[in-house]
Amino acid sequence: MGRSARIVAAAFVAFGVSSAAWADEKPVKIGVIASYSGPYADYGRQFDTGIALYLKEHDGKLAGRPVEIVRKDAPGAAPDLAKRLAQELVVKDKVNVFAGLDFSPNAFAVGAIAKEAKIPAIVMNASSSAITTNSPYVARVSFTVEQVSDPMARWAAKQGIKKVYTVVADYGPGKDSETAFEKAFVAAGGTIVGKVRTPLSNPDFSAYVQRIKDEKPEAVFFFFPSGVLPPAFLKTAAERGLQEAGIKLIATGEATDDSYLAATGDVALGLITSHHYSRVHESEKNKAFFAAAKALAGNDLVPSYFAVAAYDGMAALDLALRKTGGDLDGAKIMEALKGLAFESPRGPIEIDAETRDIVQTVYIRRTERVNGELANVEFDRFDRVRDPGKP
Amino acid sequence: MTILFDGIASGMLLFLISSGLSVTLGLMGIINLAHGAFAMLGGYVCVVALDRYGIPFPVAVLMATLSAAAAGVALERLVYRRLYGAGQLDQVLFSIGLIFVSMALARWLFGPQPQPIRLPGWLQGQVQLPWIEIGVYRAFLIVLGLVVAVTLHRAVGVTRFGARLRAAVDRPAVARGLGIDVDRVFVVAFAIGSALAGLGGAVGVELLGLDPSFPLRYLVYFLIVVVVGGSGSFEGSLVASVLIGIFDVAGKYYVPQVGSFIIYTVMVVMLIVRPQGLFGRPSP
Secondary structure: OHHHHHHHHHHHHHHHHHHHHOOOOOOEEEEEEEOOOOOOHHHHHHHHHHHHHHHHHOOOEEOOEEEEEEEEEOOOOOHHHHHHHHHHHHHOOOOOEEEEOOOHHHHHHHHHHHHHHOOOEEEOOOOOOOHHHHOOOEEEOOOOHHHHHHHHHHHHHHOOOOEEEEEEEOOHHHHHHHHHHHHHHHHOOOEEEEEEEEOOOOOOOHHHHHHHHHHOOOEEEEEOOOOOHHHHHHHHHHHOOOOOOOOEEEEEHHHHOOOOHHHHHHHHOOOEEEEOOOOOOOOHHHHHHHHHHHHHHOOOOOOOHHHHHHHHHHHHHHHHHHHHOOOOOHHHHHHHHOOOEEEEOOEEEEEOOOOOOEEEEEEEEEEEEEOOEEEEEEEEEEEEEOOOOOO | OHHHHHHHHHHHHHHHHHHHHHHHHHHOOOOOOOHHHHHHHHHHHHHHHHHHHOOOHHHHHHHHHHHHHHHHHHHHHHOHHHHOOOOHHHHHHHHHHHHHHHHHHHHHHHOOOOOOOOOOHHHOOEEEOOOOEEEHHHHHHHHHHHHHHHHHHHHHHOOHHHHHHHHHHHOHHHHHHOOOOHHHHHHHHHHHHHHHHHHHHHHHHHHHOOOOOHHHHOHHHHHHHHHHHOOOOHHHHHHHHHHHHHHHHHHHHHOOOOHHHHHHHHHHHHHHHOOOOOOOOOOO
């Protein structure tokens, strides 16, 4: 309760000041659709943190206009609900922009409404490749699963690794990751010696891991949604001594999500992952961002790539509105969003002029202990990575 | 060999968690879908005791068992007892509701993130024997599972309490007439069921993980064990768990592409062959 009250209070202070000075200026209305209740309620809090922080740093204004945020709760993957909420936001609240969107099915649903109502939607997390292709009124500031899986394959090939076994969770993003990794790895001259998709509610990885060990690949690439599965897999891998058997473990950043890393524990040490954001990313901007976001979020929430994307989403909207001169017309905002390039806490990012999808640096990181806490330390990078799912 | 061993261990864990359900659902006839909630309680108690207070693992597991039993008694007295005569649909709706309440509570108290567990050193690692590698933790699961199985079998099959329980379930009116305190027997039985759930939840955290969605995620597994084993039969639950564990692990090892479906196939085949379950009594 405490931290959300604090975020709201911070936002209110910002809004209060602005509405006094610009009483006659019409506010920019932003409808945020995200999980605010249920198992994924932290996603909504992460978004709120990023949004509130950007507004706090800019006197509660975007391009000189006051801002009004309307939050709608669509917990988990609930496309029908997200669609209805989006319609409500259009008809009742008359929002100028959609934002948030943590789950891909919800983003697809809202994208359709955005297209119909000609209202821009800024995707702050949903990472399925086709979301931006399906609706011309969608721009993405987060990442795609393919975008972070592909560099891992190229990095592995660069290290001279020839044979990789892939393990992914059996659901949409898992398949996307598997495909992207395989395509890039085979293109770089490697071979996939085996691949397996495990059920999402898998209680025991021992059989899979034993199989991998007996198969003797040079490395195993895995993709699981952040949460329970990565630590379970890592524990089994440690118990069976995969590293000792000379099998490298590589994964995408979901395995070492900043908000779960402490709970994952020492089994994550030494794991190589690829992702677009680490809380210990070396830059002045990130240091300032992380400290301020942490203060805003409170003790029990570690600002993660969700908060960064929300912060960047507001930055993108701010820049776009400056380009339109404060004009809130949907088509004009969309036009202004295309081709934007600016500095994010994660490094330089762009919104591709053609696909409206994000172009960014993907980092290769190793899990290490930094000042007593586990962190993803970046040591290699791939610049200006596009979503490989796009033609 | 390693595969067989892993399969047995995995099955034993299933048995540890599900055996409580064969008491409440199998013996007492309550459709207690909220079984996983008691297991989750055990898990959280164990993790908190270990991590926050540094209590030794065996004591933490005991605490988990006892607190699940206590929660079982409280809930039995307050709500479950009203459902003994109720229809099955009422019981299903009620216990599903209880699952959601427990998930919300867990999220409120501990947050949505998975909880880490640090097993003591003596449970970690692998022992290399000439022909097999044995994970110490898995060996511990097998031993514990056997101990629980034998104890339960004796407690229900041989002791006076067991006889009373069976009498109270089958013919409550007659049992009452014979001077058996049916209410008390039911409380104790329910507490045992919950305690077993708490025990399984506590020792299972290492393999199953622990977060607020635990009771729903593993519900299917608990039910499969009881269904395949035959309701009210511990031998059935034990054999079913071990069979499922072995098929599951072997399936995932030899045919990883379809591995996760194997246990459902096993279940379907078993139910076709023996609809009343492995050791179940034919329904009257």
